[in-house]
Amino acid sequence: MDKISQLFLDLDRSGPVPLYFQLARRIEAAIERGDLPPGSKLENEIKLAEELGLSRPTVRRAIQELVDTGLLVRRRGVGTQVVHGRVNRKVELTSLYDDLKRSNMSPTTMLLLHEVAPAPDEVVEALGITTATPVLRIKRLRYANETPFALLENFLSPQFSDLDVSLLHDHGLYQLLRTRGTTMRVAKQRIGARAATAEEGALFHQPVGSPVLTMSRTLYDDSGNAIEFGNHSYLPDMYSFEITLVEK
């Protein structure tokens, strides 16, 4: 077991990166490299803490991070093991930054519409504003490899009504919000499906009534205020959501 623990020794105690985070990344890397194959057991928390010169709570927190992402599994009285499933960590389409990541793969976005207009009822409720408050509404069509695959309609809280929409061609919406100093913290999403509307059919070059994957989302900042509501539809052949659930 000495061999394994030596892999984790290069921890930086002076830098700003928390020790539990550094350790979690090192364990994760060891799993992806195959040094910790699926089904193998980690050393117990006490010994691991001793060998690394860390306290047990710090080691526990590092392990907990990986348990939460579905990479490790813990059982009392038994130990901690690596999950057998292949690791598909790279795809996290349902993260807060899915749009941005996706745009890295295919940076083309066409701005179809932007206006400041009274909020529809659905938006009033989601953003917690008063009826008929003017909000910024934008509608974009996103391309991957020159194929349109996502229609994105967003309503932004009044504080963003002065957003420079010309930047949306080359930047994701969330990227713009971050540069304005907004911190996004919580998102509540609903994923469903329905038949394509006439607009979606025309934009996606698909028959009206063909299936589209839909996602509506309300986004909250770090003060707990709703800042954005979006209605998105995706061409299902080119987009899906991956989620990892962990029993609490």
Added chain:
Amino acid sequence: MDKISQLFLDLDRSGPVPLYFQLARRIEAAIERGDLPPGSKLENEIKLAEELGLSRPTVRRAIQELVDTGLLVRRRGVGTQVVHGRVNRKVELTSLYDDLKRSNMSPTTMLLLHEVAPAPDEVVEALGITTATPVLRIKRLRYANETPFALLENFLSPQFSDLDVSLLHDHGLYQLLRTRGTTMRVAKQRIGARAATAEEGALFHQPVGSPVLTMSRTLYDDSGNAIEFGNHSYLPDMYSFEITLVEK
């Protein structure tokens, strides 16, 4: 602030329920009752710990639980606040027990097929078994208020090939697995959409080609072994997935 903290005083230190869990539930209840309205700030962790007679890590853990579920938001140097969004905690369709909960609302299930047969390639990969290993395959149609809305196809790891499928009419699959002593720990899901097949069209009383919402899932037990793979399709008018994301 005394009034608030008094709400949390009835903690049971002798029972098996962890203190951080009891506290988290009490804070959650206070939010739902309106004692802690959206946007209001909690007392700081130190004072809260003093008043409750708990250590700060215990209080922090309780708060962290609620931050993870999107109910609270924390900012260093500022404090902890209640998120403004309405609480839709009751619907958690993407939990490990979604099928079971759903069946509580509408307990009718029709068993369409069950057989032990060599696993298709897709299942071989998902369950991490060798090619052509015989696995139990079941296909069920689930009804809500006598309307069929979900087609559930599942492949079970060989250890479950002797499952009593007659129980599936009145019980969820996961309920059966639990009664066999299996603990489900991690699930990896993919949610998408596509056109209904001829079979789905007939079962759902919808035209072939109409949209269906799809979910495929691999389930792992607490040893990290894959125990089940499922391909589900849903009538989108009657089913959708709700997800809360929290920035890490």
Added chain:
DNA sequence: GAGTGGTCTAGACCACTGA
């Protein structure tokens, strides 16, 4: 009975926020 993770304590120092 030995070994494991689950919970909890009582401190400490630091980084960040906002007045």
Added chain:
DNA sequence: CAGTGGTCTAGACCACTCC
């Protein structure tokens, strides 16, 4: 500057699993 959450320590006791 005072106040807040973020991190970390060095222990302790318990519940559970497996032999």
